[in-house]
Amino acid sequence: MNRPAKTKVEKIQAVRGMNDLLPEDSPAWQYLEALVADVVQRYAYREIRFPILDQTELFKRSIGEVTDIVEKEMYTFLDRNELSLTLRPEGTASCVRACEQHGLLYNQVQRLWYMGPMFRYEKPQKGRLRQFHQIGVEAFGIETADIDAELLVVTARLWEELGISDAVTLQLNTLGTSDDRKRFKADLVSYLDARKDQLDEDSQRRLATNPLRILDSKNSDTQALLNDAPSLMDYIDADSLAHFEQLKTLLDAAGIAYEINPRLVRGLDYYGKTVFEWVTTRLGAQGTVCAGGRYDGLVEQLGGRPVPAVGFAMGIERLVLLLQELDVLPVALSQSIDAYFICDGDVTVESLKMAEQIRSQIPWLRLQVHCGGGKFKRQMKKAVDSGASIALVLNEDGAASGSLTLKYLSQEKEQTTLPLQEAISLMQAEINE
């Protein structure tokens, strides 16, 4: 037969900046995610899930038209019905949208958390991806600083339990009210406008669009120029200052150290009063592992009745990098199995039944059953390579009599053949949970 010449099929690669999480790395993620879920739930936060995309308008109205995210980082497209949709670049906007839509906010307190992928069209580098993952925590309905403090206490406990407390520091600032910022912006702009030629290119552009962001410019000349610029702290109203003082008092009482950083502004428009970042010096340029603040105006801005709110989000990729960098992941995270079940001969049906009986009686046992047939010797090699401490061998005699052979792979010990029930008891005694 004449076969057509084979054309080489080109392999499709992942989208740039969007990582696959491989089995070897997933235990670290599972560990982190489970620990965070556990800690926040101990503080009575409940999980909320919302779609990974929403109408584009939602993000424009909340994050702000002239922010980096909305200006150049969103994954926006038209669906088949010409509706403009955007893959969520962060969680707060969708969280508020969902809560409002289901009547969870008005006259109620809600403590919520969520976790999942976020999307931003950024320049991919270490700790900066186009699909990244956040765990977000939001508290609605409380305007006093005790809840701001609670959120910081939760994160501090989390760092403690993860073993990274020594590697992260808390930076704190207050942004006051939108009036305060308006007055400050005007003075900042006239100061910087007079020195425009000394500003870096990004900051020159921001002078017209988002002047507050100039404060956290990474450019050292720009930073030097800011030393004599008006300071936001001098524009903060009495109410915001009192709120800030109360927060500091509570953090002191909780033993949480912080640095006041008067140039800390966030990249999203909705923040007012408290803003904070947990930063590390261990990850190079992408040092912020968790960031957040108060956003009392957002719910109203999205069409709801006013509801005070405060929240934060942490970046899972950066936290995993930090856990690896500090070598504080628990050793027991490996996913090696306890026992490998070998099917010697025509015993497929009995193997399935026995393995299920074993699993019912020893629920914590990680048991892998050989599938796909093959010679005993080959299966035995797989059992050894698997890292299991015991191989369970079922041959045709055993299938007929209901007994099983235990072969020890990690210790010098005679193999033993026992009726299934006795074999189970022995395993329970010998393999520790």
Ligand code: ATP
């Ligand atoms: P950055 O200043 O590092 O760009 P951001 O201010 O844009 O951060 P937020 O929107 O506050 O970040 O998001 C909260 C956290 O999510 C960040 O502190 C960081 O840990 C993580 N994060 C944000 N963007 C990315 C990204 N592109 N890749 C990986 N993690 C990210």
Ligand code: MG
């Ligand atoms: Mg950013």
